[in-house]
Amino acid sequence: MNYLIMALIAVALYWAVRKRLRRSPRRRSAPVVSSGVRPNIGIPMTAAESQDERAFNEKVFQQLERNLVASGYFEPARLPKLMADLRQGLVPFGRVSVRAAVAGDRFLDVSEKRALGLNSRRQYAARFIDYFKPECLSQIEPRSALENLFLDASHRMSRLRELQRFKVAGSVDGVTILSSGCAAAAKMKGRYNLDRPPELPRPDCEASFCGCLYQPVIKDHV
Numbered sequence: 001m002n003y004l005i006m007a008l009i010a011v012a013l014y015w016a017v018r019k020r021l022r023r024s025p026r027r028r029s030a031p032v033v034s035s036g037v038r039p040n041i042g043i044p045m046t047a048a049e050s051q052d053e054r055a056f057n058e059k060v061f062q063q064l065e066r067n068l069v070a071s072g073y074f075e076p077a078r079l080p081k082l083m084a085d086l087r088q089g090l091v092p093f094g095r096v097s098v099r100a101a102v103a104g105d106r107f108l109d110v111s112e113k114r115a116l117g118l119n120s121r122r123q124y125a126a127r128f129i130d131y132f133k134p135e136c137l138s139q140i141e142p143r144s145a146l147e148n149l150f151l152d153a154s155h156r157m158s159r160l161r162e163l164q165r166f167k168v169a170g171s172v173d174g175v176t177i178l179s180s181g182c183a184a185a186a187k188m189k190g191r192y193n194l195d196r197p198p199e200l201p202r203p204d205c206e207a208s209f210c211g212c213l214y215q216p217v218i219k220d221h222v
């Protein structure tokens with residue numbers, strides 16, 4: 001718990017420093033504060049930061065494509081079209097939207113839904129359901145299955161980015177694992193080296209998507 005308090009103090013200090021920087025526009029061009037942490041939230045994005053954001057989104061999409069393939073739910077021939085749909089829903093900062101993928105102008109009728117094993121009270125566009133292998137539809141709820149695969153890609157890449165930022169910050173000594181309720185991550189007690197942290201999500205995680213996090217351990221003497 002001490003680490004949590006130290007992390008909170010570090011965040012409070014960080015915001016205090018940032019507030020001062022914002023008041024003085026001249027100093028925006030040199031946003032490196034004494035702790036060595038480079039502020040990167042709250043101010044308009046620089047060209048380099050929006051470049052970073054685009055690169056990050058690209059990594060999320062590459063991971064998403066791997067997730068879609070690994071799930072086995074989708075018709076391989078239709079994956080490129082599904083990926084194109086999902087890219088249309090792309091919004092900055094990793095907010096997940098599957099709206100463009102689930103949209104359509106013809107919806108399945110009750111008998112079609114029953115034949116596929118789908119919940120007959122929910123609305124499904126025929127175009128969306130075509131992305132799936134029919135034999136999988138009775139085992140999943142297609143929309144949440146897709147959302148979870150997207151969330152997983154986004155969280156997985158965010159965690160890797162966080163680790164990278166902890167390394168750059170220089171004030172982070174290691175990480176602990178903050179479980180979002182899953183037993184697999186709750187077992188991971190103790191502090192881990194930044195260069196060799198355990199993989200998140202844990203391979204035996206049972207959540208539909210894992211929300212567990214790396215929590216930075218701040219160095220005693222910065």
Ligand SMILES: [Zn+2]
Binds near residue numbers: 184202
């Ligand atoms: Zn988990």
